Amino acid sequence: xxxxxxxxxxxxxxxxxxxxxxxxxxxxxALPPVEGSLLAYGNGRSYGDVGLNPGGTLLKMRGLxxxxxxxxxxxxxxxxxxxxxxxxxxxxxxxxxxxAVTPGTRFVTVGGAIANDVHGKxxxxxxxxxxxxxxxxxxxxxxxxxxxxxxGNSDWFAATIGGLGLTGVVTQATIRLRRIxxxxxxxxxxxxxxxxxxxxxxxxxxxxxxxxVAWIDCLAKTPRGVLMAADHxxxxxxxxxxxxxxxxxxxxxxxxxxxxxAFNAAYYGKSWPAESRQHYLPYFYPLDAIHxxxxxxxxxxxxxxxxxxxxxxxxxxxxxxxxxxxxSGQGSFLAVLKNFxxxxxxGLLSFPMPGTTLALDFPNHGASTLALFERxxxxxxxxxxRLYAAKDARxxxxxxxxxxxxxxxxxxxxxxxxxxxxxxxVMEQA
Amino acid sequence: xxKRILIIGATSAIAEAAARQWAARGDALFLVGRKRQKLxxxxxxxKVRGAANAGVFEMDATDVAAHAAMLDxxxxxxxxxxxxxxxxxxLPDQKACEASVTMTLAEIDNNGLSVVALCTLLGNHxxxxxxxxxxxxxxxxxxxxxxxxxxxxAAKGMVTRFLQGLRNRLAKKNVQVLTIKPxxxxxxxxxxxxxxxxxxxxADVARGIVAAIDKGRDEVYLPGFWRLIMLxxxxxxxxxxxxxxx
Numbered sequence: 001x002x003x004x005x006x007x008x009x010x011x012x013x014x015x016x017x018x019x020x021x022x023x024x025x026x027x028x029x030a031l032p033p034v035e036g037s038l039l040a041y042g043n044g045r046s047y048g049d050v051g052l053n054p055g056g057t058l059l060k061m062r063g064l065x066x067x068x069x070x071x072x073x074x075x076x077x078x079x080x081x082x083x084x085x086x087x088x089x090x091x092x093x094x095x096x097x098x099x100a101v102t103p104g105t106r107f108v109t110v111g112g113a114i115a116n117d118v119h120g121k122x123x124x125x126x127x128x129x130x131x132x133x134x135x136x137x138x139x140x141x142x143x144x145x146x147x148x149x150x151x152g153n154s155d156w157f158a159a160t161i162g163g164l165g166l167t168g169v170v171t172q173a174t175i176r177l178r179r180i181x182x183x184x185x186x187x188x189x190x191x192x193x194x195x196x197x198x199x200x201x202x203x204x205x206x207x208x209x210x211x212x213v214a215w216i217d218c219l220a221k222t223p224r225g226v227l228m229a230a231d232h233x234x235x236x237x238x239x240x241x242x243x244x245x246x247x248x249x250x251x252x253x254x255x256x257x258x259x260x261x262a263f264n265a266a267y268y269g270k271s272w273p274a275e276s277r278q279h280y281l282p283y284f285y286p287l288d289a290i291h292x293x294x295x296x297x298x299x300x301x302x303x304x305x306x307x308x309x310x311x312x313x314x315x316x317x318x319x320x321x322x323x324x325x326x327x328s329g330q331g332s333f334l335a336v337l338k339n340f341x342x343x344x345x346x347g348l349l350s351f352p353m354p355g356t357t358l359a360l361d362f363p364n365h366g367a368s369t370l371a372l373f374e375r376x377x378x379x380x381x382x383x384x385x386r387l388y389a390a391k392d393a394r395x396x397x398x399x400x401x402x403x404x405x406x407x408x409x410x411x412x413x414x415x416x417x418x419x420x421x422x423x424x425x426v427m428e429q430a
Numbered sequence: 431x432x433k434r435i436l437i438i439g440a441t442s443a444i445a446e447a448a449a450r451q452w453a454a455r456g457d458a459l460f461l462v463g464r465k466r467q468k469l470x471x472x473x474x475x476x477k478v479r480g481a482a483n484a485g486v487f488e489m490d491a492t493d494v495a496a497h498a499a500m501l502d503x504x505x506x507x508x509x510x511x512x513x514x515x516x517x518x519x520x521l522p523d524q525k526a527c528e529a530s531v532t533m534t535l536a537e538i539d540n541n542g543l544s545v546v547a548l549c550t551l552l553g554n555h556x557x558x559x560x561x562x563x564x565x566x567x568x569x570x571x572x573x574x575x576x577x578x579x580x581x582x583x584a585a586k587g588m589v590t591r592f593l594q595g596l597r598n599r600l601a602k603k604n605v606q607v608l609t610i611k612p613x614x615x616x617x618x619x620x621x622x623x624x625x626x627x628x629x630x631x632x633a634d635v636a637r638g639i640v641a642a643i644d645k646g647r648d649e650v651y652l653p654g655f656w657r658l659i660m661l662x663x664x665x666x667x668x669x670x671x672x673x674x675x676x
Contacts, residue, residue: 025618028467066471067478079478091479 007058010294011047012301013364013393015421016054025063027080027171031141037419040169042109043084046116047304048393049421050164056419059169061111068172075177081111081170097177100132106285111170116390117162117350121211123340130161130346136173141417159413162347164389166423168415184233185283189272193224195319202339205229214337217264223322226272230283237279245291253298253363260331297363303393305373306359308340309385314356317383321358321376328372332360348406351388370394389422400426432482434508438462438491438548439518443617444567446472447636448515453481460485460504491518491544497551513643514552516545516566521619527581534581542585546592553596556605563606565643566593570611573660576676597648609649610639613656
């Protein structure tokens with residue numbers, strides 16, 4: 001319920017500030033009358049400027065943190081848009097339910113999860129967050145309140161899922177949860193060497209398991225890594241306790257060639273039990289156990305580059321990207337590889353599409369980092385892929401518009417009072 | 431064992447945060463406040479979070495004539511009463527109060543007299559019952575009058591003194607009287623202030639309240655470091671203190 005602190009993005013790059021940050025704590029209230037543009041701001045876990053509104057007003061949504069209804073028999077939950085996924089888990093896990101889709105951090109709001117149509121390790125089996133969204137209320141700047149679902153206002157429903165907060169403010173939402181029979185996860189690990197082995201192992205893992213994701217050591221000469229698949233298990237395991245915190249921001253990134261090579265070698269080499277049982281928290285949210293982990297990249301901040309490339313081109317495009325990264329001398333600490341499933345996305349601008357997604361973190365070294373991204377962009381464009389707006393801080397506008405041709409259709413739904421740093425950037429508006 | 435808890439000023443941020451903690455452990459709640467819609471929204475939230483019950487009652491705490499009916503409704507709604515938390519209050523505009531006797535008295539009424547009235551009623555109820563807890567949100571501002579908010583401080587000081595006496599009286603009757611003295615808390619009431627390191631979050635203050643009631647404490651500063659700060663503030667000699675700009 002607190003409203004302290006200036007809005008930031010997770011990548012900690014140096015963005016110009018909003019002209020005002022106003023708490024929005026009453027879902028029945030009208031939007032505040034402001035000069036200039038508005039954007040809802042949740043928990044600040046988007047990496048770049050998709051959740052920022054430099055020069056405009058941010059509506060801070062964490063005050064909208066009330067539950068509205070929960071049916072423990074059907075697993076249907078209604079809550080305000082500022083509720084964190086962490087709050088939902090704390091409520092529903094003891095009652096035998098789990099989020100149908102969760103991203104890699106539970107510290108995001110429901111509104112943010114909708115606006116970015118987030119995905120998780122079960123995309124091949126369950127699709128994205130929007131696939132389990134039953135309805136929501138959209139508050140427009142003209143005061144209209146649209147109840148949106150697949151049955152009513154379905155065009156607004158599709159525009160707002162993955163709509164980057166530009167269609168108005170989501171005040172409350174109803175989601176469908178999935179049953180679990182305990183907090184335990186059954187986890188399987190396989191080391192792989194080379195992308196062919198990854199694709200073969202991953203195809204088999206996706207057949208057999210709800211969750212599948214791979215870590216990749218992008219500094220190794222031949223790409224190698226660990227594929228981790230899992231399913232919800234039966235029974236409860238104790239929750240690991242005590243999160244750590246990165247207490248200060250070092251002046252320089254602690255992630256550099258040396259530390260990365262050492263980390264990757266140690267991580268690959270550590271013991272990976274073929275089968276194990278694990279509490280859901282460390283399985284889904286390993287980094288949530290280290291508060292403010294984004295500080296390790298130091299004062300300059302960092303970029304995340306997440307792309308998806310279609311199946312036919314995936315093997316070669318991923319290989320080319322890894323080569324480009326290796327030859328640039330810039331390595332990524334958290335490199336994640338995952339296949340998306342074939343189901344059509346629920347939102348007009350949803351990121352997932354059939355194919356393979358690669359997510360990489362890079363310390364911000366300025367021009368050299370941006371130059372690497374241009375090379376990666378060229379590979380992704382040639383492969384017919386696209387980048388994830390929630391992670392982006394720099395994609396060129398023409399790339400966005402070419403990769404998301406639905407943007408023109410989407411524009412009709414953009415609220416005239418709403419905008420974001422990201423939107424002005426990719427639309428090349430002043 | 432689940433408790434039956436009455437919360438007056440239930441829409442305040444600290445009270446709502448405390449109510450969530452009680453709800454999560456299955457206590458039964460009865461929410462009193464001025465805004466019906468907000469009470470209903472909070473009650474719905476608390477039921478989802480696990481509250482055994484969450485009744486609501488619309489009342490302005492300064493309407494002393496309504497207190498008895500409110501208490502009857504709470505006892506009827508909860509099937510008895512174990513704990514009462516009094517959390518309502520306003521932060522007066524000190525400068526405006528200096529220019530207006532009416533406003534000054536209204537603030538004293540809301541932050542002080544209404545609390546005295548409620549505690550009188552609740553004290554008698556719990557005394558007759560031979561058990562119960564009265565927890566009241568006073569303030570560190572009640573520990574010493576300062577130029578920047580002495581109207582608020584006077585009202586809270588009255589509450590603190592009144593509770594001391596009530597505690598002394600009810601201690602023999604197995605009734606807990608808890609004085610809660612929060613420092614700066616980041617709530618809508620203090621939205622206009624710029625926030626520094628001394629500011630606490632409502633959920634943290636609420637955790638302290640819930641624990642202090644459970645442990646049968648008499649007085650808590652929240653967060654605890656305020657006990658030390660106020661010890662120093664209270665001991666500055668008046669001839670020095672009057673010259674400070676606090």
